[in-house]
Amino acid sequence: MNSICVATYNGERFIEQQLRSILEQIAPEDEVIVSDDGSTDQTLSIIKAFNDARIKILHSDAHCYIDNFANALQCAKGEIIFLSDQDDVWLPGKYERCISELKTVDLVCTDCYVTDSQLHIKENSYFALNHAGKGILKNIMIDTYCGACMAFRKKILDAAMPFPKTRNMGHDLWLGLVAEMIGTVRFINAPYILYRRHDNSLTRQGNVLTRSNRPLWLKVWSRIVMLYYVCKFKILYGKQ
Numbered sequence: 545m546n547s548i549c550v551a552t553y554n555g556e557r558f559i560e561q562q563l564r565s566i567l568e569q570i571a572p573e574d575e576v577i578v579s580d581d582g583s584t585d586q587t588l589s590i591i592k593a594f595n596d597a598r599i600k601i602l603h604s605d606a607h608c609y610i611d612n613f614a615n616a617l618q619c620a621k622g623e624i625i626f627l628s629d630q631d632d633v634w635l636p637g638k639y640e641r642c643i644s645e646l647k648t649v650d651l652v653c654t655d656c657y658v659t660d661s662q663l664h665i666k667e668n669s670y671f672a673l674n675h676a677g678k679g680i681l682k683n684i685m686i687d688t689y690c691g692a693c694m695a696f697r698k699k700i701l702d703a704a705m706p707f708p709k710t711r712n713m714g715h716d717l718w719l720g721l722v723a724e725m726i727g728t729v730r731f732i733n734a735p736y737i738l739y740r741r742h743d744n745s746l747t748r749q750g751n752v753l754t755r756s757n758r759p760l761w762l763k764v765w766s767r768i769v770m771l772y773y774v775c776k777f778k779i780l781y782g783k784q
Contacts, residue, residue, distance in 0.1 A: 546574045546643070547622030551612040552591075553581040555630035558740065560590050562632055567596060569639040579604050579616035587630075610715045613691075614707055617715075623698050627691040627716065631740045632656075633663065638736035642695040650727030651696035651720065653689060654736040661742035670739060671731065678729050680721055684770045691716030692737060696723060703781065708773045712766035721774055726781065 676688035
């Protein structure tokens with residue numbers, strides 16, 4: 545069994561299309577864990593209307609997408625775990641390609657098409673746009689791990705949880721860094737999702753160098769915090 549973890553919040557516009565693209569690919573014994581962070585629109589009604597036993601709905605009052613994902617991930621029972629946003633679309637072959645690659649590595653991150661709200665492709669490669677790739681220091685400086693494109697073995701999740709108590713680092717970056725520290729990572733140069741960017745997206749569209757409007761001092765501080773947690777993990781994990 546494998547697990548697909550989805551975090552939702554007022555996602556009625558796109559959640560049906562996303563879930564349909566997932567359910568069409570995964571196996572009958574798999575699970576789709578949806579953690580909803582208090583949606584006030586029709587998100588939950590749309591999800592329940594699928595009437596698919598593979599979908600498990602959790603409720604969260606985290607009011608934070610990182611904690612909302614953590615709520616889903618802590619309940620994942622699968623040997624392989626996928627992350628999914630509420631508004632993208634999985635392209636055919638994503639599931640099988642990731643499962644195949646994870647026979648020899650511990651975490652994979654596929655490329656994706658960057659689209660607008662209507663799924664018109666704006667960038668043919670997230671990797672090319674953001675110079676994505678492995679490297680602990682590289683990704684502390686400029687994060688190129690895209691959670692919506694990631695899948696990993698359960699051992700990575702077990703080592704990464706609980707997530708660091710900081711808002712300076714996303715759950716996807718932390719999972720990628722942990723995988724680099726204790727296992728093997730592969731970036732797959734093939735697009736397997738339509739990565740939808742729109743007005744309500746949590747990350748801004750565009751190059752990683754310009755997608756944040758935080759002041760410089762805060763950017764520097766966040767990288768110091770990330771480095772602290774990486775060093776702390778290395779020390780504590782090495783003692784196990």
